[in-house]
Amino acid sequence: MYKKTNTDSVREEVRQYFKEGDYGIAIFAACLGISLALVGAVMLLILVKGFAHFMPNDLHSYEVRLSGSETTLKIAGEVAARERITHQVLIESGYTPAVKKDLYERILLKNGNRELGRDYRWILVDDILAKEQDPDLTLIERYSYGNFYGTPQSIKPINPATEELSISYEEGEGGEDADRGEWQAKLKSVLRYNKKIRKEMAKLQSKKIDKINYRLEKIRLETNRLKIRKEATAEKLQELEAKRTELYAMAQEAEEQLVLLDDQLNQHELHMLTADGTAVAINFSQIVRLYQSNQLGFGGRSKVYLARLAEFVSGKPRESNTEGGVFPAILGTVMMVLLMTIFVMPLGVITAFYLYIYAKQSFITRAIRIAVNNLAGVPSIVYGMFGLGFFVYTIGGSLDQLFYPEALPTPTFGSGGILWASLTLALLTLPVVIVSTEEGLTRIPRHLPEGSMALGATRFETLWRISLPIVSPSIMTGMILAIARATGEVAPLMLVGVVKLAPSLPLDGNFPFLHLDRKFMHLGFHIYDVGFQSPNVEAARPLIYATAALLLLVVLMLNSIAIIIRNRLRESYKNLS
Template structure:
């Protein structure tokens, strides 16, 4: 009897719901924690092990050098089926995955070895770990530093000399990149604008001798500036390629590298905890602020962060007024009859349409139809190369605005429905028009609900990938959509996105093992970006809610 009354009181269902929410919260925290540990742990400078290794059944011994990347236990029966000679007294054998680096020397980044075959394990303090622009990491020993082929330092003194020359080389490479991206990029942009301007004059039959002379004079000026910058660029590259370093790999192979190909150098086994922490934050910052390298498996993700945030902001600017206007019409102006109910049902159903359908619609309507017509009307001089008739930032933002529009409409309508009727009637009774009532009374009080819809829209749009693959996102964008060239925001350009970056690195990478930590790190970064955008919107909503709380009461 007491049990029946307990369930009839509803308290059991309250506890059931609370338990379900708690379990869901624990699962979400667990997933995010796993992603964070796997991703952020990648940037910690691991010690480099040196050991002698002899494979089971082999009498040959070799020196192996690398980071311990993973451990796994395999049954002896499974290994015997693979054709390996396993001792009869072993039921299971531990295998270790070593990150060898030195891909240009050994031809592989990782290698599985048997733990029982390792001996003479040590962590020498003179082991050097180099992060390179290509071919991944290098692990070995420093021999000497040379300048223009002449040795300038060797032995213990070579380490400090290497650090100084890496710093110098990085500064020269930054100056080189600045000239290539900004100054030469601006000149190339200007030359292309002149070409299009000349072609437009030809189309309009307005290319007079005076116009030709003016165009040629401007082109000559740009070419002269380009020549000056090219000479500066060649001089900087020559200075950066001046220094070289000689190293030995684990098996004793000698290798000579240009210092300009080295990004960062450390002695991981000689670092204390604070020094490793400093290296860790340096690696994290390089990941957040750098450009991708090596088919996106090395370097940073700044272009993807920039593209994701910019696209979400543009999408928000587009979807908010459209959703609010639609909700106001449905709630305040439309006759509340069968047609309006059908429209509301259609809006709710649109929220459940798969995102890839929106991508196909955006590609067909916005890119191939609307964009192609815009090119024909406003950019005939660019033909046959498309301007807006190609996937880009504008079409991606509009497509995601349509995808999230139902969320904003529904949330805004719910906010409008909660506003007391007496407030509207009081405003009208005091002589305000309906438009003034909407603008000064209704919309301010509905703003928190509007912001709730915007928050939900941001949360969904920031993580979408499928439609973006059709309407603007690319594996690698040579330039950002926002730069110093007028009109500064180039809505027609393609862009990078964190969600697509995760897909590309995780499933299209030629080196899956090396790319796996970056998949976790980028996934955690995407979650952090979505949370940051949402927190900003939540903070704004709370401020507006406090501002209009007195009016609601």
């Protein structure tokens, strides 16, 4: 009797299909699939492009026909991009191809050697006469002028007075192996030595010179303060002057040490030959690392990969942010978000508690609630403007007048800084925290606070001991959303304290360690800056992806911590009826 109706016609079957709503499930599944695919594609693109950048590529030397002439050019480097373009576009870009075709394939060759000319070149595949994967091709990453591509000739001492002999890369055809061993040993020893010296220099810089400068600045400000307050007795000034002289002496000593160390870096040169035969001498003090990727196996390449990745994550930026690392930006982002969390959580939670528990439910509270909800939709740049006008100029300016008059006209808190940036973002994320906390409060069964009150607890005791613990997972949800929003926000930060290159970190070894007035770097802004404000767009492009991947990872990490905490809390209250 309850058997499925035997469908005898296709029409009936189709009718039945629609009646049961199975097509709905298909649509739902398709929507889910599309969403997942989009998110997945974004993540995949960013992660793959971002992290593949650090892998050493094959190096090639090419013989290329030049446009409209019979002369050829020898050039070496690595392929950075590949594309197809139409004849029309090619003509319009002022290039006359030798053969007429509809579509041309061309490669973007990163050929480095910026001191000699362009470091990126588009080359038509049709123009390539010869291509060779020369094992001797060497990539040198340098502190300035970018990469160098060429074949090594010899290592020579810079000072001709030394007895040291130069070591040549290839000495004749016969004794190649033996010489190569000596070459490798020399190269390694020089590089290792330089690394050691660099470490010492960095230590000297951070442990001594920075500290001395910081203290000198303090003394300068102290002197100014005394003068402003008219407390500058000759005695006090003399005391400060004495200190200053002492510090100057220390600074000079450190400076001399630095110069000595720097001299030790400049002991050897690497003589190289570019693909077209130009000889170039590179001072070893300029070399970050060098490798012959064509000779490297998977292990060797992985080693280089990890070294480059480590430099990216832990190093400082170089060459207007197109090279080096983004550590200051990572630190700035994480610190700004943590400070924001510290500001926004108590404020938001207390506001929500007041709105829900203490405030009389009236037209005004409803209006406030709607206003709070709408605040979440205000464009973030508006918050940035508010932060600049209110926090930076009004509050910061007044603070400077009151507490830091000695530094004026240089502003202390009167210009953007990490404190104002995190406060601005706290304001921006406040609605999220309020709304999710209030939502949690509405879900508390009424009989729980009543039970507490019936035992003689006051409203505050009930709030503190019963409601707050129960609502804590919702508070954490608010925190997760706030962190996610704040980490990704860039526009308001540009007005209240983010910079493309901060001279010092907001957290360092000088008392009081946390410098809230300092400007900071931020991964999101770094992406914008590197990608669109960079003098060398081609060189910067891979770094955009890498930085974006890092930003994603930072968001993921901060959120995971919050989610783990929330799940722990939820576990405690999961069976609450």
